[in-house]
Amino acid sequence: MARDGVAVDANLAAAVAAYVATPHKHNVAALCRDLDVSRQTFYKYVRRFEAAGVEGFYPDSRRPRSSPNRFPACLEDVVIGIRKHEADTGWDYGADAVLMRLEEQIAAGTCEWPAGQSLPSRATLNRIFENRGQLEKVPQRRPRRRGGRRFQRERVNELWQFDGFEYRLADGTVAVVLELTDDCSRTDLALHAAISENGHDIWTAFCAAVQRYGLPTQVLTDNGSGFSGKRRGWISTFENYLYALGVEPIAARVSHPQTCGKNERSHQRVRKWLTRRPAAQDLTELQGLLDDYRDAYNNRRNQVLGKLTPHQRFELGPIATIADLPPVRTTLTHHTVTSSGSIGLDGTLIGLGRRHAHKPAITFRTGRLRRDLHRRPTRPRPGPRPHRPLPSPESLVSAMS
Secondary structure, three states: OEEOOEEOOHHHHHHHHHHHHOHHHOOHHHHHHHHOOOHHHHHHHHHHHHHHHHHHHOOOOOOOOOOOOOOOHHHHHHHHHHHHHHHHOOOOOOHHHHHHHHHHHHHHOOOOOOOOOOOOOHHHHHHHHHHOOOOOOOOOOOOOOOOOOOOOOOOEOOOEEEEEEEEEOOOOOEEEEEEEEEOOOOOEEEEEEEOOOOHHHHHHHHHHHHHHHOOOOEEEEOOOOOOOOHHHOOOOHHHHHHHHHOOEEEEOOOOOHHHHHHHHHHHHHHHHHHHOOOOOOOHHHHHHHHHHHHHHHHOOOEOOOOOEOHHHHHHHOOEOOHHHOOOOOEEEEEEEOOOOOEEEEOOEEEEOOHHHOOOEEEEEEEOOEEEEOOOOOOOOOOOOOOOOOOOOHHHHHHHHO
């Protein structure tokens, strides 16, 4: 006999039932000796069997007779409905997100909430979701490697993160969505639909963000050829334009997407939001969807930002300016060209040609620019050529003034 993981000795139960039926025909001392129980225990089960029958063999529930602080079942339906709506519309639907949406609905008067009823805690919401079968089981993640550093800039426009991801249109064509995110406020600065990750669309998305929010002091990108050529020993068109504006480009570590982690997380949100809607037919329709998302996201409260919206956090400032950048330093470094015709500089392998093997080389660095003074490259390696002329930095500055 077992129930809810509690086992009962079948011999003891049979002996107790037989004793209750014919109490004068049994020797209790002998029964207890055979069952290896005390007489007190035997008579306890006799009393429980006489009072409750077979249920008396199982321990009583420890649940209190009344639970005045228990979350009402009718309100559980309310939070489950909010969670379902957030999931169906492509937004985050965890406990923190559901609680913020609940607070907003109560403040707006669109949710019937009893007066005096406190809001559920994060633990209460997770318990409700688990009891209702709403929690998704995810595989256990690998332990985070030690040595990684989390960072967040203290001022808006101090650092922008810039990257892109692929999106498949309704006809199967693969498009690219370029996204700019402010590191401090998590504001989605620009979302631009493009046919590829090319220099013209990268510059167009950057100009759109600058016209809305002003110039940043630094821009962090991955090592895509349209963004950066630093790891390949050359400077991309986008980097050259940033230098002309006084903005410092920063290239992430190779094969280390965690460096642009905030932008990668933002990509996940945009993808999830887009998958809840019909696939766009063309770039124009995709751009309309991206504009709708950016407007909605920037005006939704965020738990990471202390329940402020990204726009509210951006407006709080303080705002960083290019004048806040550290002074530019000029350095000279001496190298010996390897047998393969290359030199190493800050983890970047720069090829000079085998004919220069074992010769001395000098690199001249002014701030963030690198120039090799040993020779001029016979064939320059520019970034990807745009399919139409790019706007100049001067035109961007004049448009902002």
